[in-house]
Amino acid sequence: MSEDIYSKKREKLIELLREEGIKDERVLSAMNKVRRECFVDETEKENAYLNYPLSIGYSQTISQPYTVAFMTELLEVNPGDKVLEIGTGSGYQAAILKELGADVYSIERIYELYLKAKENLNKLNYNVTLKVGDGTLGWEEYSPFNKIIVTAGSPKIPDTLFNQLAIGGIMVIPVGDTYSQDMYKVRKSIDRNGKIIKSIETYKEFVFVPLIGKEGWDYDLR
Numbered sequence: 001m002s003e004d005i006y007s008k009k010r011e012k013l014i015e016l017l018r019e020e021g022i023k024d025e026r027v028l029s030a031m032n033k034v035r036r037e038c039f040v041d042e043t044e045k046e047n048a049y050l051n052y053p054l055s056i057g058y059s060q061t062i063s064q065p066y067t068v069a070f071m072t073e074l075l076e077v078n079p080g081d082k083v084l085e086i087g088t089g090s091g092y093q094a095a096i097l098k099e100l101g102a103d104v105y106s107i108e109r110i111y112e113l114y115l116k117a118k119e120n121l122n123k124l125n126y127n128v129t130l131k132v133g134d135g136t137l138g139w140e141e142y143s144p145f146n147k148i149i150v151t152a153g154s155p156k157i158p159d160t161l162f163n164q165l166a167i168g169g170i171m172v173i174p175v176g177d178t179y180s181q182d183m184y185k186v187r188k189s190i191d192r193n194g195k196i197i198k199s200i201e202t203y204k205e206f207v208f209v210p211l212i213g214k215e216g217w218d219y220d221l222r
Helices: 003-019 025-033 042-047 065-075 092-099 111-123 159-163
Strands: 054-057 060-062 082-086 103-108 129-132 145-150 165-176 181-190 196-206
Touching: 003 025, 003 065, 025 065, 025 092, 042 054, 054 111, 065 092, 065 145, 065 165, 065 181, 065 196, 082 092, 092 103, 092 111, 103 111, 111 129, 159 165
Parallel strands: 082 103, 082 145, 103 129, 145 165
Antiparallel strands: 054 060, 165 181, 181 196
């Protein structure tokens, strides 16, 4: 399939996202630039611009485009923001964040997906700092982060991730059980007495693969 056909499919997807309520034109522009077909398996390329999640192997998925757009809009990414992504997958969300001008750090639990994401991002010249590890423990070396995005469902807001969020920062994370989650938009602030404040807005209802790790679901589905 030619790039011209993919481009037309992308434009149709962007219009659909507008109709479904995505308002941030910067987010829509970023998604119109990132070639989603480059982040899915060969057998799924013709489905790359349908508005639903696709398998990327290892019991993991590339999220539905609407969900990617919604989470990214909630994150309020500014150029130059240091953003931590938990769950690199095939690298698509990280590419969107780069198009928004973020300095992106991303952690993937599954080594084979880490390699796939690294290859995908390098091919398209997206400079993302990647590693394999337990995403629930964050990346202390590079903290604090202006924004944190978690692309798997967690039973709670991991304390370590909240601690690595900068004052004034935002974390977007799906929280619930292993069947469905609410999307949390978590803001970190400080009051006049120096007390850390955690403010949460919730949005219903989403379904993600489980967040596996010490501060997530403590089992391995592989």
